[in-house]
Amino acid sequence: MPGLFPDLPIQHTPKRNDIALLHKLQCRVCPLAQINNLHPDMPASGAEDPLVYILGEAPGKDEDIEGKQFVGESGQLLRPNIPREFRNRVRFNNVVRTRPWKNETPSPTAIECCRPSIIKDIERSKPRAIFGFGNVPLTWVSGFSGITMWRGRRMPVRVGTHTCWYYPMLHPAFLLRQGREGKASISELQKFFILDLKKAWAEVEDLPAAQVHTPDDVFQDIECLYDPVRIENSLRWAAEQPDIGVDYETNMLRPYGPKARILTIAVANEERGIAFPLDHPEAEYTPRQRDMVAGSWKRFLLTAKGRKWVHSLAFELEWTGVHFGRELIRAGRWRDTSNQAAIIDERRGKQKPGPFSLEFLVQQYFGINLKKLTNVDRKKLASTPVEIVCLYNGGDARYHKHLGIAQAKVIKGLGLQEANRLAQRRVPTVVLSTIKGIPVRQEVVARLRKKYAKRIEIVTRKIFKLPQVKQFNAENKDRFVPLEPKNVIYVLNDIMKRKECRTVNKWTDKVEYSSEEDVLKKIGGKFCNLILRLRKSVKRKSTYIDPLFIGDEDCVVHADGLIHPIYNTYFAETGRLSAEDPNIQNVPKRDEEAKEVREQIAALLDYLIAAFDYGQIEYRVIGMFTKDKTLVKALWENFDVHGDWARRIAHRYPARIGGKKFLNDVKVMKDFRTDIKNQWTFPLFFGAKLESAAGYLKIPPENLTKEYDIFWQHFAGVKQWQEDVHRFYDKHGYVECLTGRRRHGPLSPNQIINSPVQGSAAEIVLDAMCRLSELDDWEYQPEINIHDDLTFVRAPEKRIDEFSEKIIDMMIDVPFEWAKVVPISVEMSYGKNWLNMEEVGTFFSHQWRK
DNA sequence: AAGACGTGCGCG
């Protein structure tokens, strides 16, 4: 039986010497041999000459009684999913052939004792593929864990002398256990269990021969060069190759500042690899020689004929742009293998190494662990001997190329070339935004820092004077920590006896405690208000102010006085960008006081900050997807759908707005319209049920059943589309946005609806961002993307009209055919700093004159 | 000292 948490890595691995001994002595030293089992040491069963080798974890109770694998509950889930025509062509075995005590996950010792006999059986029976169920066989065969990230993939493996394919599958016992514990996702996971098996059976007979790469494949013919002339000549060879892997090793993560160095550079394909130092401390170049090498490298980048494959291209491009020149960012044909990986399978996972890492992907495609071959600490490269760094660098570069070619083939097979093209195109665009950077006004930073430091001090002092806190300190041995939710909950629940902090989980019936803002606001009083004030002040200071202060230890302002936020193009599973270091996408804007942190971002002399928002972009995308008559018409005619529903619902249930007398109150109805937009129209479009929407609105659902029905009669096309998307998902296991970019399950019902909408909106905005960037005019390179917003912090003040007209032109003209069913709108605002932004106007595609 | 995890909160 697999553990409760299927991705848990197997711990306490025995040491290498001990493993050899366990392999030699096998059952004689196996801890499981001590257990009184009916069928210990269970032999494999099934076909002698199998197509597929079904490998489980260990026998369970029923298996032990019958002496056969997969005959219990797990077998009942698995066996019906073996197609009839394959029933006589499978062989069954487990990683451990004796039932562990109480079905515990087998210990590493037991696994190693059993390993030789399993290997022998696989070598003898020579299956085309192994279907491995659960984390244990996955780790057994590959050393990797994290079955939920590995499922749905396949990798070549070498077991003893036999090479074949390995399919990581969820373990049926895990699905059964989830079901018993009443987890809602049971059917969802089961669906993928069945889908994975179906996919595997469909292709298993026609698989090409599996190939596992060897350490020789990785390091053969990789030369480390130290002579500038030989480097120049070798780069001429590299520039002629149709496909070449490229990789840098650097001493820092970011390229800014005087200490940032590219240590070594490597280019490689399967036939040859060359790696050489640039600024590695051991490089013995004269200054002239060093410049020669840099010159040769620039020439290579400009003249390379083939595709340059890089894993995490944004990293190499940022260094390239800063150290060799911005023009090289679009030179030749850069390709990103991590973006490819995300197009094929966007699951990010939280386990390390994650599915976007080179280590994971090389294991998946080539059956070898690249990182384990070289015992190099990536954080200490500057003090690692240069020839070792070069070798390591060359091996990585080679696999960038291998991975690129392998993934390109998969992408073609899936018909995802267009989605991939759009994904690749984003990389140079966002890197240029990153490099361009955003100026920070230190005097504003310093002022705000002082203000909030003082406030935090005062509020903290007041908190410790409160009687509740004094009582807390008397009753507990540890002092009250105001920012610790558990401590706050203790005060609310045990001292103040307030029930507002308790909720019963709808799904599990468990009592849960919370000290979040809503709860504290509901309770009110000195304690709650002070805690809230402290939280908000600390958040503002440490998230939005301190990191901008030059001198702070986590300062994100670089040596050039700018912040250079990194945009990730493939982290958000819907295809949005995400930003970090700092996250420029979540700077306060709504809260009247909190938004003052925006003043820290200000335009330089003669420039303005100009922001361009796509108006209601997701709403328009729903129109593009559904072509719903009512919705499309409303968009063309600028009809106020939210206002319309605000009126309808206010008439149905006037109590919500304070009574009938407010039906004609402009202010009240305007506020109510906002509520309707956020708590009715949008949630319903995104898949919310009547109960949820009514709950948000605080109107009893029974008062809204009629409106709910009318709503969906009205927007029948939207309803139809929601049902279609669900059907598509049930069949394929993924949904797609309007460019074909996919998002795979498991997904919740609402994610199924939301993902295509959010994803398509992101494609529209990113396409505009790319087109602006591709103008190749630094002025039109946006510095900031906030999902539906492109912001320029260097808009030329004197030519602002001409400048913004050009940008609106570009943004409004969405080139995708599927986008043309509805009009597009762009809202513009500008100002001297990011706080005081003045709205200029809203521009519609169908009213826009050039 | 570094990482994982939970809670909370900022944005679209």
Add this chain to the structure above:
DNA sequence: AAAGCGCGCACGTCTT
């Protein structure tokens, strides 16, 4: 996991 969805980051606790 579900909660309309998607993120990053700070703080605090606990583990290695």
